[in-house]
Structures are given as structure tokens and as C-alpha cells.
Amino acid sequence: MSLVQQSSPxxxxxxxxxxxxxIVILAxxxxxxxxxWFFGWGNxxxxxxxxxxxxxxxxxxxxxxxxxxxxFLRDNTAAVTGLLLGLSLPQFAPWWVSAVAxxxxxxxxxxxxxxxxxxxxxxxxxxxxxxxxSFPVAMTTNWAGAVTLANAPGFGETLxxxxxxxxxxxxxxxxxxxLDEYKHKIASxxxxxxxxxxxxxxxxxxxxxxxxxxxLLGGLALVALRIxxxxxxxxxxxxxxxxxLAFGSNADQYAPLSLHLLAGGTMLGAFFIATDPxxxxxxxxxxxxxxxxxxxxxxxxRSWGNYPDAVAFSVLLMNFAVPFIDHYTPPRTYGHxxxxxxxxxxxx
Amino acid sequence: MTQxxxxxxxxxxxxxxxxxxxxxxxxxxxxxxxxxxxQQHIGAPAEPLVQPGDKVLKxxxxxxxTSGMGVPVHAxxxxxxxxxxxxxxxxxxxxxxxxxxxxPDGDDAWCELSPVADYRKLHRDEVLxxxxxxxxxxxxxxxxxxxxxxxxxxxxKVSTLIINGAECEPYIxxxxxxxxxxxxxxHGGIKIMSWILRPERCVxxxxxxxxxxxxxxxxxxxxxxxELVVVPTKYPSGGEKQLIQILTGMEVPxxxxxxxxxxxxxxxxxxxxxxxxxxxxEPLVSRITTVTxxxxxxxxxxxxxxxxxxxxxxxxxxxxxxxxxxxxxxGPMMGYTLEDTSVPVIKTTxxxxxxxxxxxxxxxxxxxxxxxxxxxxxxxxELLPQQLFWxxxxxxxDRAEHLNLFDCIECGAxxxxxxxxxxxxxxxxYAKGEIxxxxxxxxxxxxxxxxxxxxxxxxxxxxxxxxxxxxxxxRAAAEAxxxxxxxxxxxxxxxxxxxxxxxxxxxxxxxxxxxxxxPAAAATPESATDKPDIEALEKQLNQAKGKLETMExxxxxxxxxxxxxxxxxxxxxTKNLERVKRAEDALTDARKQLETEAGQ
Numbered sequence: 001m002s003l004v005q006q007s008s009p010x011x012x013x014x015x016x017x018x019x020x021x022x023i024v025i026l027a028x029x030x031x032x033x034x035x036x037w038f039f040g041w042g043n044x045x046x047x048x049x050x051x052x053x054x055x056x057x058x059x060x061x062x063x064x065x066x067x068x069x070x071x072f073l074r075d076n077t078a079a080v081t082g083l084l085l086g087l088s089l090p091q092f093a094p095w096w097v098s099a100v101a102x103x104x105x106x107x108x109x110x111x112x113x114x115x116x117x118x119x120x121x122x123x124x125x126x127x128x129x130x131x132x133x134s135f136p137v138a139m140t141t142n143w144a145g146a147v148t149l150a151n152a153p154g155f156g157e158t159l160x161x162x163x164x165x166x167x168x169x170x171x172x173x174x175x176x177x178x179l180d181e182y183k184h185k186i187a188s189x190x191x192x193x194x195x196x197x198x199x200x201x202x203x204x205x206x207x208x209x210x211x212x213x214x215x216l217l218g219g220l221a222l223v224a225l226r227i228x229x230x231x232x233x234x235x236x237x238x239x240x241x242x243x244x245l246a247f248g249s250n251a252d253q254y255a256p257l258s259l260h261l262l263a264g265g266t267m268l269g270a271f272f273i274a275t276d277p278x279x280x281x282x283x284x285x286x287x288x289x290x291x292x293x294x295x296x297x298x299x300x301x302r303s304w305g306n307y308p309d310a311v312a313f314s315v316l317l318m319n320f321a322v323p324f325i326d327h328y329t330p331p332r333t334y335g336h337x338x339x340x341x342x343x344x345x346x347x348x
Numbered sequence: 349m350t351q352x353x354x355x356x357x358x359x360x361x362x363x364x365x366x367x368x369x370x371x372x373x374x375x376x377x378x379x380x381x382x383x384x385x386x387q388q389h390i391g392a393p394a395e396p397l398v399q400p401g402d403k404v405l406k407x408x409x410x411x412x413x414t415s416g417m418g419v420p421v422h423a424x425x426x427x428x429x430x431x432x433x434x435x436x437x438x439x440x441x442x443x444x445x446x447x448x449x450x451x452p453d454g455d456d457a458w459c460e461l462s463p464v465a466d467y468r469k470l471h472r473d474e475v476l477x478x479x480x481x482x483x484x485x486x487x488x489x490x491x492x493x494x495x496x497x498x499x500x501x502x503x504x505k506v507s508t509l510i511i512n513g514a515e516c517e518p519y520i521x522x523x524x525x526x527x528x529x530x531x532x533x534x535h536g537g538i539k540i541m542s543w544i545l546r547p548e549r550c551v552x553x554x555x556x557x558x559x560x561x562x563x564x565x566x567x568x569x570x571x572x573x574x575e576l577v578v579v580p581t582k583y584p585s586g587g588e589k590q591l592i593q594i595l596t597g598m599e600v601p602x603x604x605x606x607x608x609x610x611x612x613x614x615x616x617x618x619x620x621x622x623x624x625x626x627x628x629x630e631p632l633v634s635r636i637t638t639v640t641x642x643x644x645x646x647x648x649x650x651x652x653x654x655x656x657x658x659x660x661x662x663x664x665x666x667x668x669x670x671x672x673x674x675x676x677x678x679g680p681m682m683g684y685t686l687e688d689t690s691v692p693v694i695k696t697t698x699x700x701x702x703x704x705x706x707x708x709x710x711x712x713x714x715x716x717x718x719x720x721x722x723x724x725x726x727x728x729x730e731l732l733p734q735q736l737f738w739x740x741x742x743x744x745x746d747r748a749e750h751l752n753l754f755d756c757i758e759c760g761a762x763x764x765x766x767x768x769x770x771x772x773x774x775x776x777x778y779a780k781g782e783i784x785x786x787x788x789x790x791x792x793x794x795x796x797x798x799x800x801x802x803x804x805x806x807x808x809x810x811x812x813x814x815x816x817x818x819x820x821x822x823r824a825a826a827e828a829x830x831x832x833x834x835x836x837x838x839x840x841x842x843x844x845x846x847x848x849x850x851x852x853x854x855x856x857x858x859x860x861x862x863x864x865x866x867p868a869a870a871a872t873p874e875s876a877t878d879k880p881d882i883e884a885l886e887k888q889l890n891q892a893k894g895k896l897e898t899m900e901x902x903x904x905x906x907x908x909x910x911x912x913x914x915x916x917x918x919x920x921x922t923k924n925l926e927r928v929k930r931a932e933d934a935l936t937d938a939r940k941q942l943e944t945e946a947g948q
């Protein structure tokens with residue numbers, strides 16, 4: 001009888017990382033479906049292409065790093081990175097733009113820092129920000145208009161547009177995003193005039209409101225399943241909302257609150273991107289500060305910066321601040337009067 | 349309705365308690381051999397009072413602790429002592445320790461017992477002494493001697509006595525079954541402890557997953573001062589600190605003991621043992637132990653003689669050695685694995701789990717931490733488990749300590765939920781051990797440095813002293829020379845008789861010699877009158893060393909058991925180290941002095 005010698009605890013009730021990531025993937029599906037319904041096959045093709053590339057790149061790098069490939073691929077984190085990029089890139093973004101984003105996300109932002117768990121920045125957002133800065137035309141002119149799947153270009157057409165090598169898709173299929181349109185027209189038009197543009201439709205932002213709603217739904221499921229906590233999404237949305245109420249009350253000057261919450265990457269960012277545990281703050285208090293700061297930055301960049309949407313930059317900027325936030329927001333341990341801040345031997 | 353508070357974090361692991369509550373408590377019977385470790389809990393090991401070959405009766409005192417903290421060990425049945433040997437004892441390391449081996453004669457004959465008819469007529473110290481003499485130590489956890497725990501520091505008034513029947517760990521049902529079947533005895537013990545402590549409030553806390561135990565205890569507590577409180581099931585609500593938080597909303601200060609906030613926790617099993625010791629005069633010779641797991645056909649609770657080998661106990665429950673993958677002593681959250689089945693049941697053994705690979709599978713390999721924070725969510729102490737893990741892994745122990753590593757109670761909730769299957773608790777144990785080793789080494793190094801510096805200073809002092817004496821002698825000699833010369837010149841001038849002159853020269857010579865002898869004489873009186881007593885100093889040093897050893901061994905035990913008095917013991921060890929150092933210095937000084945004298 002040879003008995004296992006193991007340190008306590010002997011019982012385990014964890015959801016392994018691989019399953020956590022799988023649940024995250026499943027929670028994005030409503031959003032992906034709605035995207036496909038309103039904007040055509042572009043997102044789906046992007047997601048498949050990005051996931052394939054992400055997993056392939058991860059495998060290659062793991063091989064180079066002489067790490068067990070299958071063991072690490074099974075954690076599904078590369079797939080999530082690819083998925084998030086696929087969901088956020090423009091529908092008709094050429095294949096090489098996606099490829100640059102995915103490869104830099106996996107290689108530069110993740111594996112060069114030491115792989116899973118060691119990356120200080122959200123890999124998907126590093127990839128996104130890189131292509132946004134490097135290929136501004138490809139990243140702004142390739143957004144599909146919201147037309148519902150039946151009227152959108154077919155699967156084959158979309159595929160050949162993406163992989164055709166052209167930097168910009170056919171004009172007839174594309175349309176400025178609501179945030180972009182609002183930002184650039186509001187300087188010379190009234191709000192009523194701006195909202196005449198077909199990109200807004202009858203509601204807040206045609207198609208986008210449903211996409212954001214679907215991501216909100218998936219995000220709430222993640223909170224309910226305790227994959228993420230409510231702290232980051234809530235503080236992010238609350239801060240974004242408060243900023244909009246405080247500064248953006250004049251619709252002839254700034255985009256209204258509804259547009260901030262329901263257009264662009266707000267919900268995807270709040271529930272799926274800012275909550276990436278590796279690059280986010282850890283304590284509850286820290287998460288609230290982190291989420292709220294992202295919300296403030298999103299509003300700031302959207303309103304006073306050069307970019308119509310700002311989730312990627314805001315998340316990355318706050319990734320920088322995570323060690324700082326963590327440093328000053330430890331919880332108060334049982335039996336202690338106050339939390340122990342700072343570093344040993346120094347006051348704080 | 350009593351107000352209840354909550355504690356942060358916590359988990360709800362599968363309870364697995366039903367398996368072992370189906371049958372009433374059975375007697376495990378008398379095994380072929382009983383193995384009675386001389387040390388069964390923190391404190392000093394007991395010293396044997398009997399020889400191999402001696403016939404002993406059940407309940408007879410076999411070993412006792414003469415100096416230091418501890419309680420005696422009694423014969424669990426009648427028979428013959430056949431040896432005092434090094435045998436494997438229940439310990440996470442699988443180590444061996446001195447044990448008395450008792451061969452039962454099968455009669456199970458008690459020695460003469462002296463029950464107390466009415467303890468209220470005795471002095472409290474007498475009752476405490478009876479509890480000590482009965483060999484009772486905490487039956488729920490680390491096994492702190494109950495008589496010592498029941499005598500809190502004089503400046504601490506225990507206003508709330510908590511009887512811990514939470515039993516939050518999965519699988520274990522020993523307290524549950526004890527409460528169901530022996531509620532009256534438990535209440536007898538509670539009465540005695542309440543009488544000793546005179547608390548304002550006495551609370552019996554039971555988790556709400558034990559309705560039968562709650563009912564039995566409620567019946568028994570009717571008409572008594574004790575209030576029964578049902579607490580929500582959540583692991584680790586039975587942890588001393590957590591239970592205090594649930595019941596009082598207060599927190600035990602870090603590094604302190606519950607008595608610091610006027611609270612004391614006692615386990616239900618301990619209460620029963622106290623009752624038996626006082627009302628029946630029976631020392632602690634048996635306990636209730638759960639035997640469970642899919643590796644036994646007939647799980648349940650057994651009244652087990654202390655010293656019963658695990659093998660015997662398991663066989664009573666229909667053991668299938670071929671099925672099991674690990675054998676756990678204690679619960680699945682905080683217990684430890686045994687290497688084989690020969691180790692005995694001791695006073696703190698509440699559960700044996702013969703687990704199959706299926707029910708407690710080997711965890712998958714560790715993956716990188718993804719900072720998901722699940723560990724922090726469930727930590728009942730509100731620590732930052734993942735930061736502690738990084739610092740422990742990076743051997744950055746200062747930071748780990750800064751983040752309150754030593755407040756970790758090792759409940760295992762963090763490891764339980766870790767999606768990356770990181771054995772977090774193991775990392776914390778490693779870091780704690782390393783820090784303690786480093787501290788001990790630091791103390792040692794400091795001592796060596798202090799000794800070296802003291803020696804240097806002494807050598808310098810001695811050198812200066814010698815120099816000074818030499819100079820004095822030289823000055824005296826020069827003066828004498830001058831005087832002699834002057835006198836000679838005077839004599840020449842006066843033109844004295846030559847014989848007279850030679851007589852004067854002799855006188856001068858004498859005076860000179862007297863003067864020379866003076867500094868030497870000045871140095872002697874001190875050593876002559878105050879001759880150091882080397883023997884006495886040596887004795888003093890040995891005593892100090894002995895005491896230090898005792899304290900150190902107590903400290904080691906306390907650490908292993910994670911007892912709450914570790915800090916106090918550490919302070920005591922440091923104090924004793926200083927005492928030894930002082931004695932050593934005194935001895936070295938004395939020896940030096942004797943040598944100097946011998947040289948002169």
C-alpha cells in the first residue's frame with residue numbers, strides 16, 4: 001500500500017482556469033451573434049481568424065520557449081485573447097491588420113513577459129492599440145454599417161474583402177461608427193443634425209445598442225457565475241456615466257450619456273476586457289479605483305482626445321497604474337487595526 | 349435571538365458527513381498493543397513513571413511532565429508496559445518519537461478512581477489541578493493543555509465562554525455524534541468550566557447542518573445559563589478566530605489570544621473530558637474519533653482508547669487498504685496524510701479518512717497564477733493570498749511578513765478555490781518556516797557578535813590596565829631612584845659616617861621594595877575576598893541552558909501545532925537566550941580572573 005503524501009487541503013473545489021476561460025468564451029457568444037446579425041459576417045470571420053492565429057502563435061512561442069505546449073494551450077487563454085480582438089476589430093479589417101494585432105498581443109504583450117499570468121498589460125488591448133496607431137485608415141474605414149445579416153454582404157464576399165489584401169473595403173458596405181460620426185460632426189452641426197446620419201438609426205446607435213446589450217447580458221452572467229466580481233464593471237460604467245452627466249449635458253457639444261454607454265466598446269470593455277484578472281487590480285477597493293479610472297479615461301479620451309473610442313487606451317493606461325493601486329489598497333487583515341500599506345520597513 | 353455576525357470569505361466544500369453519522373458511536377475495543385506517545389500536544393514531553401515490565405491498571409498515570417507545560421499520560425487499559433521505544437507518531441513529517449508500548453491484559457481493569465461529589469466545595473485551583481492530573485488537553489485542535497487555558501492571565505477576565513461545536517470541516521462528525529449522544533456529559537463539563545471562569549455569557553455554537561446535535565444540546569441546556577446558538581454552515585466557521593467573530597463581532601488582535609478580548613473557546617469533546625475527570629474521576633483514556641472515507645465499508649464514530657493504532661481502528665470500520673490512495677488524519681482541509689497505519693490515535697485525533705483516489709483526487713499540476721483573486725475572495729482572514737504566494741515563491745519574506753503572512757490560519761480555503769491548482773498553503777508554510785529559521789539564525793549571529801565585541805572590549809580593558817600598571821611601576825622606580833640619589837648626596841654633603849650611610853641605603857632599598865609591591869597588592873584584595881565560584885556559575889549556566897532547551901522544544905511544538913502562544917514562547921526563548929549568554933559571560937570572566945591570578 002503506497003499512500004499519497006500531500007499537503008493540506010486535500011479537497012479541491014476549483015473551476016480550473018481552462019473552464020473559467022471557456023465560460024468567458026461562451027459569455028461572449030450572445031454579443032457575437034448580435035454583431036453578426038447587425039453587421040454581417042465580418043466579426044465572425046475575424047473571431048475565427050484571430051482565435052486560430054492566437055492559438056497557433058501561442059503554440060509556436062511555447063515551443064520556442066521549450067514549454068509544454070499542450071499543457072498551456074489547454075488553459076484557453078490564447079483563444080480568449082484572439083476572441084476579444086476578433087470582437088473588437090472593424091468588420092472588414094484586412095487579414096494582416098488582425099494578424100499584426102494578434103501576433104503582437106501573444107508574442108509581445110504576453111509571451112515575452114513570461115506567458116500566462118506574467119503580462120502587465122492586457123494582451124488583446126496591446127494588439128488593438130498597436131494596429132489602431134499603426135494603421136489608422138484600415139482601423140477607421142472598415143466598420144460595417146448596421147444592415148442586418150440578410151442585407152449585408154455574403155460570407156464569401158466578406159471573406160474575400162478581408163483576405164483580398166485591400167486596405168479599405170468597398171465604400172458601400174462601410175459606415176462611420178456612431179461615436180466617430182458624432183465626434184467629428186458635432187463641431188460644425190447641432191445634435192439633431194448629427195443624429196440624422198443613418199449610423200444612429202431610430203434608437204441610440206443602430207445595431208450597437210443591441211451589441212452592447214448582448215455583451216452586458218453575457219457580462220452579468222459572468223458576475224452571476226462568479227467568474228468576475230461586480231467591482232470593475234460597475235465602477236467603470238458609473239464613472240463613465242457620471243463624467244457624461246457632469247461634463248456632457250450639452251448634446252450639441254458632447255455625445256449624450258446613452259451613446260457613451262451603448263455605443264462603441266463600452267460593455268465589451270467593462271465586462272470582458274477591463275476585468276482581465278492578470279492585468280487588473282486585485283483588492284476590492286483597488287478594483288473600484290481601477291474601474292472608475294478607466295471610466296474617467298474613456299470619457300476623457302472620447303470627448304477631448306483624438307480617438308472616437310478609447311477602451312483600449314484607457315485599459316492600457318490603467319494597467320500601468322495597477323502595481324501602484326495594489327500597493328496602496330491592501331485589505332485590513334483580521335485582528336489588525338488598519339491595512340498594512342507600502343513596503344516593509346517604510347511608513348505608509 | 350442572539351445577534352450573529354459574519355466573517356468574510358469562506359467556502360462551502362462538499363460536507364461528506366452523512367457517511368459517518370448513520371450509526372451510533374461504537375467502541376473500538378482493545379487492540380493487541382497500545383502506543384502511547386510521551387508527547388501528544390504542544391508543550392514539554394512527559395517523563396515515564398513506569399518501567400518496561402511493570403503491570404499497570406487502566407487510568408494509572410504512566411508519565412508526567414515535571415517541568416514546563418504539559419499534562420500526564422495515562423494507561424488506556426490494564427496490562428503490561430513492554431517497552432519505551434521510538435515509534436512513528438502522528439505528525440505531518442512522519443517522524444518517530446518516544447512512546448510507551450502497552451500490552452493489554454484484556455481485563456480493562458480501572459485503577460482506583462476518586463470522583464468529586466461536589467466540585468463547588470473545592471477551591472478552583474484544586475479543580476484545575478484535577479483537570480491537569482486527568483491529562484486533558486484541547487480535543488478539537490492543537491491540544492493546548494486545558495488546565496492552563498482555563499487559567500487565563502490574571503489581568504484578563506473571560507466574559508464570554510464559547511463551546512465550539514461548529515465542526516465545520518467536511519467528513520468529521522466526532523463532535524456531532526458526541527453532542528447527539530452525550531449532551532448531558534458535555535453540559536456537565538460546561539458547568540464546571542463556567543464555574544471556574546465565571547463568564548457573563550456562555551455560548552454553545554453549532555453549525556446548522558447538525559439538527560440532531562442541536563436538538564440534543566438544546567434539551568440538555570434547558571434551564572442552564574448556556575445559550576445555544578446555531579451558526580450558518582460555512583467553512584471555516586469552527587476556526588477559533590472566525591467563531592469568535594461570528595458570535596461577538598470582535599476580532600482577536602493579531603498575535604494575541606482570545607482572552608485579550610475576554611473570550612475563551614473550548615471544544616465540546618474537551619467539555620466532556622472535563623466532566624468525566626471531575627464527576628467520575630476518570631482521566632482522559634479515550635476519545636471519539638470518526639473513521640470515514642470510501643476506503644472503509646462501515647464508516648462511523650468510535651470511542652477509541654488513546655494509543656490505539658490506526659490499523660486497528662480502521663479494521664473496526666471494514667477497512668480496504670487496496671482501495672485507498674491516501675490516509676488522512678484530521679479533516680480534508682487541514683488534516684495531514686499518514687505514511688502508514690501503525691501510528692496511534694492520540695488525544696487530538698478527531699478523524700481518520702481512508703480516501704480513495706476518486707473522492708480526493710490528486711490535484712492537477714500547478715499552473716501559473718492568473719491573479720483571478722478567488723483566493724482573496726474566500727480568505728477568512730482577509731489576507732492577500734496571491735501576493736503572499738508571489739513573495740513566498742520569490743523568497744521575498746520581508747514582504748510576505750509585511751502582508752501579515754503570520755496571520756494565516758492555514759485553513760486551505762485559498763488552495764481549495766485556486767483555478768490554477770496552486771498549493772498555496774504549502775507555500776505559506778514554507779515561507780513561515782524559512783522566516784522562523786532565519787530569525788533563529790539571526791538571534792544566534794547577534795549573540796556571537798555581542799560575545800565577540802564583549803571579548804574585544806575586555807581584552808582592550810586588560811591591555812590598558814597592564815599598561816597603566818607598568819607606567820606606575822616605572823614612575824615609582826624613577827622616584828625611588830631620585831630619592832635615593834638625593835639622600836646619598838645629602839649624606840655625602842653632611843659627611844656622615846660610612847657605616848651609618850650603608851644602613852640608610854638598606855632602609856631606602858626596603859622602602860623601594862615596599863612601594864613596588866603596592867600595585868600588586870592593590871590588585872589582589874578583590875580576587876582574594878571575592879574569589880569567583882566557578883561551580884556555582886557553571887550550575888547557573890547549565891540551569892539556564894536547560895530552561896532554554898525546554899522553551900525551544902515547547903516553541904517547536906507550538907509552531908507545528910500552530911498554537912496561538914507561539915509569539916509568547918518566542919519571546920520567552922529570546923529571554924532565555926540572553927540569560928544563557930549572561931551566564932556564559934559571567935563564567936568566562938570568572939575563569940579569566942582565576943587564570944590571571946594563577947599567572948601572578
